[in-house]
Structure formats: C-alpha cells, structure tokens
Amino acid sequence: MKKARIFALSALCVLFVFPVFATALKSLSYGGAAPTLAAYRELFTTDHTYLKYFWNSVLYASVSTFLSVAISLPLGFLFAKVKFKGREALLFVFIAVMMLPFQATLLPNYIQLKSFNLLNTRLALILPAVFSPFAVFFLRQSIKNIPNEVIDYALLETSSAIKLFKYAVIPQIKPAICSLAILIFCESWNILEQALIFLPENKDIYPLSAVLESLPEDVKYAGGTVYMLPIIMLFLIFGDELQSSMKNYKI
C-alpha cells in the first residue's frame, strides 16, 4: 500500500515537473543545432522588447506585493485583535469575496477603472491586486496567534500604533509576511486576463505573460524558461518558510 502511494505520488510529481524540464531542455536547441545558448543570445541581444516586458512584470509584481502587504497588515490586525460591532459580519463578507473567482469581479473592476480613467495605465493592473481579501485573511490568521498580553504590554509602553506594529506585531509574524509576499508575487507575476482586458489599447505596458505567445518560434522556449525562473528561485529559497507558515497558522 505504501509502495503504491509512493508510486502514485511520484507519477504526479513527474506530471507536474515534466513541462518545466521539457521547456528548459528545448530552450537549449536553436535551429536544430547541438545544445547551445544561442536562443538566449537572440532573446537578450537581438530582441529588447522581451526585456521591456520582463521589467513590466517585475514592476507590477513587486509594487502589488509591497502595497498589498502594507494595506493588509493593519486590516488583519483589526480583524484579529480589535473588537468592534459588525466585525464578524465584515469578516464573512471578506471570506465570501475571497471565495469568488477573479472572473466574477473582472467586470466591476473594469467599470470602476473606466470611471476613474485608469484603463490603459499601469495602475489598472496594480490597484485591483493591491486590495486582496486573501491577504487580509492570511494575516488575520497569523496575528490571532500573538498573545493578547504582548499587545497589551506594548500598548502600555507606547501609545503609538506604528511602534506597536514595529515592535510587537511584525517581529512575531515575519514568516507569515514572507509567505504572503511570495504568494502575492506569484499571483501578480502570472496575470494575463487582467492585462488583456484592462489594457486594450496600450500594449507597451503589457506584462511578460501577455506577450509570451507572440515570441518568435526559435526563442519561445528560452523566453518561457526565463519567465519561470524567478518564481522557481523564490520557491527554492523561501519554500521552507512558506510551508511552515501554512502549517503554523493553519491555512
């Protein structure tokens, strides 16, 4: 039974990992020649538009991550530690919105962005990603684990909310913040539908995910490999923290 389980899990692993390896291996062939880095040379020295879109993706992912964590931290603290009327009902609304697929909120987002004249601008991709119910929920779960006595003691020492966060809250939930940052980065790195719908007339500010399919055939695999690398590296570096925070904060 154990062997059958190991075999089944190994087969699933191969199924998941095979496309990544196949893409990376195929990226080393160029024009049918022996393994070579010519495709990468073509990608980086001949075609600079690839790098332009790459840095667009980096901008969207890093700004969305930073702002999302900054906004979700006080909100998570509010839902975890501050008692106020209607807290549970509001939390229920957050969880309900979190359950919705993003396609359900695509049209309301489009209408709002249009009314604010933000379509075809970079903010059209950043702003919807910044206000994330999942981030609030995630941080709420982690802040709940901080003993109330720590918060009370910090409040006795200082009446400043910023100092409370800096000395009492953030040090306790650093792994959770790190994990959340990785998850939001990955989500923002892979945006596609939002770029196609919110930026219909400004292809210059597309993220890399939206232009991968239009790369020339001989550099497509190299472009795909470079696109995957940041996420794979982030997981390899912070994978342990991600797993432990998911386990500790019962997500």
Add this chain to the structure above:
Amino acid sequence: MMKKAATVVFALFWAAMIFFTAFGDRLYYAFKPRVEVGEVINFDGGAYLPKSAVFEESDGDYHTLSCVTFSVGQIVFALYRLESRLGDYT
C-alpha cells in the same frame, strides 16, 4: 546547501537581466559589420548597390538588408549572399 545555491543563482539571474537591459543593444551591434550605403537604385526588378555596400568573406560576397521582426521600432539587418555580380560598366 540548496538554498545557498538557489540564492547565488537568483542573484546572478538578476545581474544578467540588468546587464542585458543596459548593454544588450551595444552587444548586438558590436558583432555586426558596419555598412555604409551611399544610395540604392532599384531598376528593372533589381537593386543596384554601391560597391561599399558589399563586403567580401572567404566564402563569398555579402550585403545586408534591413528587415522588421516582431520587435516594433527596431530594425534588424539580415545578411544576404550575392549569387552574381554585374560588371562595372561605368
């Protein structure tokens, strides 16, 4: 160990991205021949190029023509091998 290796590769990856963003353009043109074309004359279905537009390699004569790839706003020079040359009747 794995984490350290991944961190090093990550740092090298970003260094490479910044390097190619800053110098990729220069690297591309540094390895291409410089061609000075006075004037191209299109006549009778053919193109007449000045002598300076042709450069000689060991395996034949070549000239370059510009073509546009999917990269809008960037001209790529393609290398063409001359099959034959007309005599200079001037």
